[in-house]
Each structure stands twice: as C-alpha cells, then as structure tokens.
Amino acid sequence: MEYSFDQLDQKVKEIELEASAVLASEDMKLLQVAIVDQEDIYSYVMKVKTMQQIFQEKQKTNSGMAEFALYWPKTQKMVSSSSIYGSTGIKEKKVLNNLKDGKWIISENEIYFCKKYETKWAEDDDEPYLIIRMERDWLYRIKNMASGFDGGGTLCLYDDKQSLFPVNSESAQIQGKMKELDNEPGMHELSIENGRYQVVTSDIAKNGLTLVTHYPLSKMLLPVNNITYITGAVLSVALLLGALYLLMYNRNILMQLNMLTYKLKRVEDGDWTTQITQLPDNEFYYVFDQFNHMIIHMNELFNETLKEQELRMQAELEQLQLQINPHFLYNSLSYIVTVAEEPDAVRGMAVHLSRYYRYCTKKKMITTIKEEVSYARSYLEIMAMRKRIRYNIDMPQDIGELPIIPLILEPLIENAIEHGLEGCESAKQIEIVIRWTSDQDVSFSISDDGEGMTKEQIAVLRERISRKERKEEESVGLWNVNQRLINYYSKSAELGFKRSRWGGLTVYFTIRPERKAEIAEGKIENNAGINCR
Template sequence: MFKWMTMKRFIYFFVLFLLLTLSLFYWLNAISSRTLEDNLIQSSMNQLDYADSILDSVVAESSQAGMQYTVDNRVRLYDHDKKVLDNYDVQMNKNDIHDRMMESVLFSQSIDSLNIYWKTDGDFITTGHDSNIEKLLMDATSQGWQVIDGGLYYFSVSSIMKPSFKPSDIQYVVGIKLKTQALTDLLNKAVNSKSSNAFYLIGENLLTNGTTVEASIVEEVKRTVEANNQTIMKFDYHSKNGDYYILSKYSPEIDTYMVTYTRVSDFLVPLNRTRQVFFTGIAIIFLIGLVVIFTFYRNFYRSVYLLDKKFSQVEQGNYGTRIREGVNKEFDRLFRSFNHMVTQIQSLFSSLKLETELRKTAEFKQLQAQINPHFLYNSLFFIMSAARTSPDSVEQMSKHLAEYYRYNTKLDSREVTFGSELELAKHYLIIMSLCKELEYDIQLPETFETLPIIPLIIQPMVENAIQHGIEGRQGAHQVAIEVRQREEEVQIVIRDDGKGMNSEEIERLLRRIESEHAPAESRGIGLWNVNQRLKNEYGKASGLRFSPNDWGGLTVTAHIQLTQSEV
C-alpha cells in the first residue's frame, strides 16, 4: 500500500509538472511573440533611420553642390565675361565650367545631372541628356527642392541684389537632378526581410524599388502619415493578407515620406508550428511517461543519483572518475556516454593546457623576433662616430646596449617582474638619450619591484612613445613612466611630449588594437600585440587606453587586473 501511494503521488507530480510546463511554454511563447515583434520593429526602425540618414546626406550633398555653383566666380561673372572677352575665351570659360560640372557629377553617386541656365541670354550648360531640364530651369523662380514628374530636382537661383526680390531679377539658375536609382537603392537598405517592402510617397506619387506595393497599404499610408521630421511614425494594419506594421519617416527638405511595411504573421508562423508540435509532443510524452514510470521506477532514482554524484565529482575537477558498466542495463548506454565524455574532457584539458603553453611560447618568441634592427644599426653607428671623440659615451652605449640585448635574448616565456621590465626600459632610454636629447623619469614603488608580470610589455610602449611620438614633433624630448595601483588593478602610465593624437586618431588606434586580427601593416602591430597579451593573460578588462596629456603629447595606460590574492 505504501509503495502504491508513493507511485500515485509521483504520478500526480508528473501530471502537475506537465501542466506547469504547458503553462510556462504558453507564457514563453507569448513573450517570444511580443519580443520577436518588438525586435522586428526596432530593426526596421534602425534600418529606416539609417536609410533616411543616407537620404539626408544625399540631399545635403546635392544642395551644397547647387549652392557651390551658384556662388562660383566663373558662373557669376560668365555674363560679364561674354561682353569683354572674345568668342574663343568665352567658349574656353564655358568648357571649363562644363568640365568642372562633369567632374562633380562623376564623383557623386547620387547626382544624375548638373545644369546651369542664364535667363539673361538663354545660354545653357548641362551634363545630362534630359531634354526637359532646360524648360524647367527657364520656369524656375525660387530656390529649393521640387518634385516634378516623380523626379527630385534642386534649383538654386542667383539674382541682382535689390531691396525687393522679383523673379525678373534672376540672372541664372543652377539645377540638380537626383538619380532615381540612387533613391530606389536606399529603399533596399530600409527593408530587413522578404516579408518587408518599402516605397517613397512623394505627394500623391509613388517611387518604388521595382517590387509590387499593396494598394490598400498605400491608401492606409496616405490616410495616416503625418509631417513629423523628428520621429519615425509607426502604426499597425490588419487585412485579409495578414497583420502588418507600417513605419514612415518624413523628409521636410524634399517633402517626401519614406515608408516601410512588414508582414508580422510571416515571422510568427514558425512559433505557431512550434507550439502545435510542442502540445502534440507533450501528449505523447505523457503517455510514454506513464509507461516509463511503471517500468523503470525501481531503478531510475538509483541510476540518476549515481549519475548526479559522478557529475558532481567532474564539476569538482575529478576527471578520472568513471561509472562501472553493467550496474544498470537500461542506463548502460548513458553511462558509456558519460565515461566517453569525461575521457574526452580529460583529453581536451590536457590538449588545451599544452596548446596554451605553446601559444604563449610562440607569442613570446614572436615578440623577441620583433627587436628593431634599425635600433641596433643606429647604436653601432653612434659607437663608431663617438669612438674617438667621446670614449665615455662609447663605454656607456656599449654597456647598456649589451644589457639590453642580453635581457631580450635570454628571456623565456615565464613571468618576469616589474623591476626587471623597467630596468630594460631604462637601458633603452639611456641608449636613446646618448643618441639624441632625451629626458626620462621612471617611478616604480618598492612594493611593485618583485610583482610578477609577463615579459616585454613595457618596452614596446616606450619604443612607440619615442618613435611615433617624440620623433614626430620638433623639440619633443620628455618621457615619463609611472607604475601605480588603482583599486584592483595596476596601471603602467607612459607619457611623452610628442606630436600626440586627436580624439578621432585615438578612436582609430583603439579600433585597430581591439581587432581580433593583427594590422596588415607593420605600424601598430607592437601595441596590438601588447593589448592582446594583456587581455589573454589578465582578462578582458585589461588592455591599453590612450589620452592626451598636459605636455601636448600622448599618454598610454596599460591596465592590468589583479586577482584577489594579488591585491
């Protein structure tokens, strides 16, 4: 009776578990649907905003080109030159204006044609083949964007300065026509799937990328959109073809709406199918589960307990544990898989440890191989030139050069100390100070003298400060090295008074050293190597940071995260 009651309670628990699973799945499915829709909408908004920003840049570029030729001296004085110059010079000026206009069109991906029309005598220069553009320029009386026959034109007018402006005061008109292909290409950037489409609403006209646009959606857009150039307007639309969300962005400069719409129901079909499959699977599992409970009830918990115990041993690092096969025939295959998995994990950890050691050794050997031969050549030439005039300098140079290369060539891949690394940097700075005017300052607290660090971290940063900082600025001669602790990290700060970097150059340098792949060119590979080694050895929070300093140069800071035992 006791066993039957235990079995019955277990069945009740199994049924309750299935009901909870169904409820949880239904809730997760609803959340997944909402999350998927929100992500789709956000993705569409981002792409629409991106396409609109490109459109704004295209419009700004075209407007700027129009204004540029409106105030251009050759264009502005063209009428006057025709009166004072002979026909040949006039034609040469006209050809020069045309060539410059063609150059502007060729270098622009969005301008279809650039045109100038002088209303005073009907003279006309064009880079295109549109037969109607001349008439459009003749009729132009104001400055700005116009939509004509589904095309976008920008007109810039120049008039004789008078207290009150009249159309008759216009001397000439500069007209720019945008490429229709450039506009339709932006529509492809505004869609994110095969279930999405996009179009421009220009007044009552549509401009599409060649795909068919649903007429009902166009009517809904015309009825709903508002001229708001600050935000993206979003509204839902339901039809017999499915559920849609529609996004629109208004461009006030060209009085045009960029519209995208996406059929959400297409993305929810897999979720609905998954839900159906899940409910069917739950029903099958329930029936099979009842059979399994009655068949394997006696042995199930014992085998699970054994497996859990072995997993705990593996979690604690005992990769030599195994389950003796034959304990439970129903679980033999699972036990064999467990034994195989633990064996593979044990082998993997051994291989990983070996590969890690080999990688560190290879990285270190690569750093040693990067010793700059020009540094050695320059040092030897200095010794030759100073051999007769300054024996003391030769002695110092030889001593420090020997110490410098002895340190580099006898290093292995094991950790060294801050003291020995800064001693290497000091040798290098003394050598450089003998060759050129150079002042240096090294500050290392005594507590950091014996603190371990991976080798050849400080030296590449010092070389970078001199080669790319001090040597790039006339009169620069100062280098300062400071080791300090900030909370749970050690900072190695190297400052110079060299040419420095602005914020854009610093941002480009950060992107280069944070890349997963080394720079293709030799410039910057030393800092990339240092940054990657710091992250690999001390964690992702470690690495290099750059900032301007009070000297006008650059400050390079190496952040080294310490473990709790090292702090």
C-alpha cells in the first residue's frame, strides 16, 4: 500500500513538473506568438506540428501520461498529442468546461491536470491551458500493486467514495461501507455479507485519489497459524542442535580456549618465546596464528627497545668520559689564559663553554631543532676561537620549534672538523643547512671544504655505520647518530654522504617531526637521559 501510494504521489509530481517545463519552453512561446500575431498559415502549421511532436515524444517517454493537449478557450483551438485539430481525445470531453489553473480535475472517470499559460504582453490574449490526462492502465496497475495478500482486493476512490474502475460485488459492499468511515488514513475493520474484512486506506493524493485495500480476516490469520506450526518445528530442531553444539563446545572449543589461556599465562610469567605449534583446522586457526605473530612482534619490539637503551647508555657513558677527560676543557681554558688581556674574548669563551656544558647536563629525551642548533653553534664558536674556522647556519625560523632527538648535529660537526678540516691545510668552511622538503619533512646537511671522500670510501663508511654491531676500534660518532636516527624515526632517516659544493664532504639526513603534539600532551616520556658525547 505504502509503495503504491508513493508511486502515485511521485507520478503526480512528475506530471506537474512536466506541465511547467512545457509551458516554459521556447516552442510554447513561439506558438502563442504565432496565434496572437496571426502569422501566415504555413508558419502557424509548422509551429503546431512542432508542438504536437513534442507532446507525442513526451507521451511515449513518460509512463502514466496518456495525452497532452493545449486548449485556447476563446477560439476553442486545440493542439493535442492525438490530433492537431482535436477531432478525438480531450476535445470531446466535458473537462474543457471546468478548467482551472494548477488544478487536478476528475471528469468522466478520467483524471486531468490543468495549467494555464500566462502571457505578459497583453491582458486580453487568448491564454491557453495545458491539459495532461493520466493513463488509466497505469492507474489500474498501481491499484492492483497495492494488494498484498491473495484473496484481497483494492479500490481506487475519489470524491464521495466513488470508484475510478468497475468493482465486483465484494468490493462494492466494501465501497458502500467506506462511506460510513471518516477520511482518516489507517486500518479499519468492516463486516459485510461474506464476513469480516480488514480495510487499509491511504492518504488522499494531490490528484484526489485514495487507495483502499481489503482482506478477509479468515485468510489473513491462515499464515499466522502456519507460522505457529513452523515456529514450533524450528524450535524443536533448534533445541536438538543446541544440545549437539554444547557437546561439541565442551570437547572442542573449550579445550582450545584452555590452550590459549595457558599460553597467555606463560607470556604473563615472562616466557616471550612460547608458541602454539598445533594449529586447528577451524576458526581458532586465525586466533592462534595471530597469537604467534603477536609474540614474535613483541620480541622484536622488546629487542629494539633494549637496543635503543643500550645506545643511550653508551652515549651517556661517552659523555661522562668526555667530562672526565679534561682534554677539551683544558684546551678551552688554555685559550682563555692566552687571551687573558682581552676581556671580550675571555667573556665569549666562558659564555659558550657554559652553554655547551649546560645543554649536555640536561635530562631530556626530546629537544627542539632550535635548541639543537644553539648547542651546535656554541660548539662551533668555541672551535672557531681556538682554530681557524668559519661557519654558516642556514635555517628558516618556522622550523625551530619542531621536536628532534638531542645531540645529532654536534657529533656530525665534530666529525667534519676532525676528519675534514684538520686533514686539509686550506680547509676552514663549515656549513649547516636545514630546510623543509616538498613532502613536509625536514632535511639536515653538514658540509665542509676538506679533501672529501671517494665513492669507494663513502661505500665503506655507509656499510660500517649501517651494521647493528660496532667494532671496538671503530669510531662511535657517526655510527651512534645513524643508529639512533633509524631506531627513533625509520630507515629513511639514515645518514647519507655526497660531495659538497667546495669539493669536501656533505653528511645529510631527513626526518619527519610528527611527535610534537604527543610530547606536549605528555604521552611520551620526557625525562630520560640525554645522549651527550
């Protein structure tokens, strides 16, 4: 019932929209001008034929629309999809005497929609009406579609409960009883000679039609009784299957749940190598397989965490060793003694030394790029006072507050000075460049103008710092920085090497600083020891 009424209501809207589209078309305007201006007969006939072709095409492509017609009341001219001159179809109908703009009209068991074409250039023009007649066969199909039960019937009523289509005796009795009911849509029960019936009425559609379905209650209860019998049989079978399922559950599912529980307790007790070796051929295969993968992944994460802790501890030990070994500090103090008569030089060295050692003694796991660069600048200033070194740091201001793990730049700068500048008498340039990349990553490069390295030497160095284990006789600086970058960020953050623009060596790496928000919210610990060298 609801679907049929929706279809009827939708078709009413389609017809009203179609009427508006026709009257708003340019062809309609040209035809009206031809009639009003009394153009020559040839031009008039051609415009009439064009309009008739439009009507015929719309009639073919729109189900539920049986006829289109234009009617001029004063001259009684008509252009119809059936005939140009209206010898058949709507021309012979009484509906022409009751035309109203934008109204639905039911006349002689036919349903029409009328819409007036209004001209604005003259008030006394013969303004035509567009008339669209609904197709009775389509309405009959909609009526029959509303019936949902065998043995029931449908009515299509209008005005004072009159039927749009012929009815049988049973439907005629229902139709007569309908006059006693109110016009509210819904369900009702009626009694006629054949027994009691349930009647369902729809709303009144915009075109004035009401759909009514009626079913004998005796036939309606028959499916209910059948459902009762079927439900009883299904419940009996379900109880039997339930008993069998409980037996299978106790022997199979419960046993495998006990296995999973036992293995989880093993993990809880510290056994990180336990595995479920016997995988069943059922739903638990996926659960057990995922358990095994989870244990393997946990072991990998545990080992990586241990590795990071070892690297951090190693870096902290090296920093303590640097603090205990007074070589760096003695050289700096010797410089102060040398320039004792120059207060500005003494003050500058003291300031940079204090900044250098203050940064080393901080207890932070994460710092900012600005602080890391400030620390590197202090180191470069100290080295520039002691040696013939010139340096340049190029960094946009908006990068400074991004997070980074500490003590990354200083070991690379120290390596450039020790192996780049000190190995070449004319070398004296250090350049640090920090930039945004097109992928919103941050790239770092440290360049010198020393002798540089050959491709073979770079390949050997890359292989050495990429190993998970370092030999004792090998330098720890580059290896430590490379391993920390890979462990904290990813493999993509490892160190790279290339020739600098002066012919020396450029060490570079790229990171994605994506943990700043988590650090600010306290989701990442910020109290671990800093890895000073």
